[in-house]
Amino acid sequence: MAQLALDALNAMSPRDFVAALGDTVEHAPWVAEAAATRRPFADMAALLYAMTEAMASSSDERKLALIKGHPDLAGKAARAGAMTADSKAEQASAGLDRLSEAEFSRFHLLNNDYRKKFSMPFIVCVRRHSKDSILREFERRLRNDATVEKKAALIEIFHIVALRLDQRVEAPERLKVHGQLSTHVLDTHGGQPAAGVMVELDELSASGERRTIASAATNRDGRTDAPLIGGRPIPIGTYELCFHVGAYFARLDTPLADPPFLTIVPVRFSVAEAEGHYHVPLLITPWSYSTYRGS
Amino acid sequence: MAQLALDALNAMSPRDFVAALGDTVEHAPWVAEAAATRRPFADMAALLYAMTEAMASSSDERKLALIKGHPDLAGKAARAGAMTADSKAEQASAGLDRLSEAEFSRFHLLNNDYRKKFSMPFIVCVRRHSKDSILREFERRLRNDATVEKKAALIEIFHIVALRLDQRVEAPERLKVHGQLSTHVLDTHGGQPAAGVMVELDELSASGERRTIASAATNRDGRTDAPLIGGRPIPIGTYELCFHVGAYFARLDTPLADPPFLTIVPVRFSVAEAEGHYHVPLLITPWSYSTYRGS
């Protein structure tokens, strides 16, 4: 979908504005209608504020209807193909479209418990999560009382809207809805950036699955040309960076043991802030290494 | 099998000596017979020297017969149960008794190639190796010429004899046939040894299998009460130490992210010297760590 300029949105008729952004809130074009009256927007933040404010200041009934307009997570709507295109893409991003039967059952049970307790669907901004963190959130939020949980659902809708606006609208200054995951390899044996080190980023699941989601070689400055994750939230979850340092040192004709003491260095860590900057460097010699959350 | 004191071996009749140690060299009691005439032995090293010297100074025919007395690695003898008890236990230690069909075929082909080229069985001291390092040795040694390879085979027999003597004979000073793998966890967040950290040692195979071979909790000094591997060679191969640091910091009420940045820290390394001392410490905070081959 082509991006719309913020200026163009400011200049549109209300009808066109709603046509353009009405579906950023699931089945609730009234939110865009209300926001349209607050134009012009100086920047993305003002647009987002108008949308969320419209929801926040609406009546309790309207809020509830808004929440109820969302599909179940990994539920029958997903299987039956009855979701909006955005919802579909979002649920796929966290792997909810490829659950095992056991996982599908677990989601099914949680959905039922949740609906029974709160009489509404469980809403979470899946682009900010992995399957594991969604399950943890699900269980955590099931323990909320109804008032707290309604607020929690609304906040998730705000997250969803913010990410959809970020995708649809073009403006000079972006919303702060992206995280970044980057690395840097320093060769403290030779006192230089380590160039040409293969790095893979794997997403790990609690049940032991591993999926490579990015890979790159370090450049002359020991960094990857682009962040391993950027331009989107980092799904809250567990990751492993695998640095192929054995091949690097072998290429430099460094004297090594046979087999080398270090061949692939795995660095496992979890992301707690989807919008955070996670810089995870590696300081390496053939016999030692350090890593840390940098900045 | 109960250990025999070196003093007792020194005092035995030649016949009893050969009965006691004759089978430390596969199907070649003449080695013990020759060694018996060099008694008394001041220490284990003298005993080992007498045994290896008997082999090294024997005729080429005898050496070849000695080599040929050994079974194929992971060969039909293993499957048919036609090996000596020692050979059987040794091959099991490297997992050669539980090969997949594919691995069995690979060994079978290598055995055939080797027999075709050298007209003798491939001998390796399996207690010093993992399945992966045996396969690498197999391929490396297949490229030797016959003279070099006969020497290589003899050296492996010496390793085997040394380890068998170490198991059978008791003496105040031991042979240097053991390696050691140990760790130490320092909490550089609190400035103290990290006590009560669960540590697991996994053996990794090239094909991606993982087998936990030791686990322990650190004591008040941040060390495990006993080395993770000790009293035997460390099989040449790849290992991963997994340090459960998330639970440690949580127990101390350290402020942590949710989920914590570090929960399990994997440290992957390879052992190249079966008799080496591998001390692999971890310096840890909730946000960083260092590791190295220490001493």
Added chain:
Amino acid sequence: MAQLALDALNAMSPRDFVAALGDTVEHAPWVAEAAATRRPFADMAALLYAMTEAMASSSDERKLALIKGHPDLAGKAARAGAMTADSKAEQASAGLDRLSEAEFSRFHLLNNDYRKKFSMPFIVCVRRHSKDSILREFERRLRNDATVEKKAALIEIFHIVALRLDQRVEAPERLKVHGQLSTHVLDTHGGQPAAGVMVELDELSASGERRTIASAATNRDGRTDAPLIGGRPIPIGTYELCFHVGAYFARLDTPLADPPFLTIVPVRFSVAEAEGHYHVPLLITPWSYSTYRGS
């Protein structure tokens, strides 16, 4: 002075016991007299307990007299040579016998303020301190009220007695009155202990003076043969370890910049527990290093 065996002290006449240990408490042989009646002592801790208990359970008048029997720190008694031999040696250990005029004046003023407020001399176990930490203690304790300060003075006397007993009496198990300062140099460039690295230990004063108090070369295990400080308390204060790593790497023909990036690595730290174990290792390459309080 030759050490006396604890057994011999147990067997002595009371008179001889008092002759032997009477002066471990400055001008108060009655403490040893009282302790003599509690013999035999199973170990050093029992002896120390009998001495301190005699003081702790004495009347307030006696306690005050005991305190008043001590000389001023760096006071006229020191200059006039009117102190006991023990006091003299102890004050010298912290450098109180070689004060500048300015320092002498500062001590003089503090002594006056202290006597004016508490009507007794300021007592501190100088073997556990440096000049700087004595001055800090002096100022801190001047803010105490009289009751708290009398207890503080008594505790210092207990420390003094414990160290004097440790010097005078021989017994299988020692009192825990010693600290230890040690180091270890790991070459993480070569993956081995760094042997032959010159290490100096300097004591730093707040006013910028530096005094080398120990120096040693590392042995094959990367350690010094003996701890840099051991067998006595570590004076509370600030220290700098200087590691001569440039010469070490040059000797190994490691490729280095000219001049090398690292030649002498200073590691500055403070000791807060005189009886603590301070192990301060260095992990070094020609381009990086790490240090930490180890164990």
Added chain:
Amino acid sequence: MAQLALDALNAMSPRDFVAALGDTVEHAPWVAEAAATRRPFADMAALLYAMTEAMASSSDERKLALIKGHPDLAGKAARAGAMTADSKAEQASAGLDRLSEAEFSRFHLLNNDYRKKFSMPFIVCVRRHSKDSILREFERRLRNDATVEKKAALIEIFHIVALRLDQRVEAPERLKVHGQLSTHVLDTHGGQPAAGVMVELDELSASGERRTIASAATNRDGRTDAPLIGGRPIPIGTYELCFHVGAYFARLDTPLADPPFLTIVPVRFSVAEAEGHYHVPLLITPWSYSTYRGS
């Protein structure tokens, strides 16, 4: 002195060009005259090339005269004030204007030995050096033969010209004649950049003097707002960064020993490449730190 735009220099009369740049080579305006004929210059590198090429392609007599036009280092010309303004400022930058009598004598002797051997003054681009590295260069180059040494002198003149052009001429792309010295403090105790850490940069001399040449506090990203040295070569020499980490951790109410284990962390290193980028970060907890040459 106001900078001249490269475009303006391209457009000037030859006479004005020589007036503007003639003195960038000491007492040799003919170099600028020759360069003027090669205009226009596309960039600074072309201008520099024209100047150095004029010198490199001149006759041996002219080269020698060029060299002889330079003053002695820290010589009588310096004391008598008979140098060009540029030379004066340059010699001051390395501290040659404030030598002790002993140092002045040492330079005097070296100047004499050098003149005796080579019949020309010793030339070195002092902006790239400290007093210590000049003395080391002096002694090293005294061992050259005359041919090698004449080339060495010319190369130093090229360095001098490049730096003078860099100061005089303004152009979009700069010559690569600057080094950079920067730092970064990461708090691996709290998992964040360490903000508000005071950092001082001292220049150390072989004879033990210390001169603070820069100081700054780290900003929210743990960096200093500007590099500690930038926009000029880094004098080849030895430096010490002093990080005031004790105050930082105290401000965060981190539990610390009294006195804290680490208060000021000194990091001592040498610069070998005047045009290099020296990034020297500190990873710090209250009980440990790491540093390295980064990028």
